[in-house]
Amino acid sequence: MKNKHFIGSAEFKSWEYCPKRWYFQQTMGIKINNPAVKRGMEHHRKRAMEVQQIQRTQSTLKTFIILGGIIWLIFLGSLLSQL
Secondary structure (H helix, E strand, C coil): CCCCCCCCHHHHHHHHHCHHHHHHHHHHCCCCCCHHHHHHHHHHHHHHHHHHHHHHHHHHHHHHHHHHHHHHHHHHHHHHHCC
């Protein structure tokens, strides 16, 4: 008999990875080899790659903005020192 109050590490890992997937497995018995689940996993993998690309782009843009601000401050300081 399975203890309903015990959560094993594999079950916790499954929930941590995707709570909805864990829920469907627990309540509906949907297995990983289901084609719809495989399509969903591929969809999430693609979205994760897109998010990572956006995060890298944002990081690069922040760096350029900071560098631009530093250059502007140096330029402004040199103008003020000439007065």
